[in-house]
Amino acid sequence: MSTGPTEEDQSTPALPWAFGAFLLVVGVFAVVLAKHMRVGGFTDVHDPGPDALPQLMGYALIAGGLVQVIRGVRERKAGAMPAGDSDKFRWSGAIVLGQVVAYAALLPILGFLLATICFAIGLLRWLGASWKLSVAVAISLVAIVSLLFTYVFDVMLPTGVFF
Numbered sequence: 001m002s003t004g005p006t007e008e009d010q011s012t013p014a015l016p017w018a019f020g021a022f023l024l025v026v027g028v029f030a031v032v033l034a035k036h037m038r039v040g041g042f043t044d045v046h047d048p049g050p051d052a053l054p055q056l057m058g059y060a061l062i063a064g065g066l067v068q069v070i071r072g073v074r075e076r077k078a079g080a081m082p083a084g085d086s087d088k089f090r091w092s093g094a095i096v097l098g099q100v101v102a103y104a105a106l107l108p109i110l111g112f113l114l115a116t117i118c119f120a121i122g123l124l125r126w127l128g129a130s131w132k133l134s135v136a137v138a139i140s141l142v143a144i145v146s147l148l149f150t151y152v153f154d155v156m157l158p159t160g161v162f163f
Contacts, residue, residue, distance in 0.1 A: 017072025020065045022093040027061030030054055092126075099123055111160030116142050 034054035103119040110118070120138035125131070149155045 017069045017076070019092045020068025020070075020072055023061045023065030023068060025065075027058045027063075027065055030058030030061060034058060095126055096123065099126070107158055107160070109160050111162060112157040113142055113146070114160065114162060116145070 031054075034051040099119060099122055103115055106118070107115045109115075117138045120141050121134045124134035124137055129137070146157060149157055
């Protein structure tokens with residue numbers, strides 16, 4: 001019946017910098033792979049090409065990773081770690097990676113519309129957004145991307161069994 005902190009409680013938790021480092025690695029990997037994508041001869045000069053979206057997402061991951069690394073370093077220097085958040089930070093990379101794998105697996109079955117809405121809501125809820133905000137952002141995201149790809153890029157998005 002000890003009242004003091006145990007050795008396990010005093011261990012250094014995985015701060016946001018660890019998740020940030022994970023995002024940086026995945027982002028750089030995405031950008032490098034996207035730059036090596038072959039562009040077909042049937043594209044227009046003004047067409048962004050197949051590498052545009054993966055590069056954009058890679059750069060977004062890199063930016064998010066940098067923010068997380070800087071935030072983690074600041075928290076570590078200040079000695080601040082929000083109560084109860086250490087487990088969330090410890091598992092963030094695995095949870096997000098699991099959601100991405102599930103999204104990729106369900107995309108051919110559910111189609112872009114349902115798979116992306118489920119993925120966005122799940123990810124936003126994991127990050128702490130309210131249900132209302134998660135649903136609103138997910139539906140807005142799907143609407144904007146669908147309109148952009150259908151009418152601007154003239155590209156069909158994957159359909160599944162339901163849509």
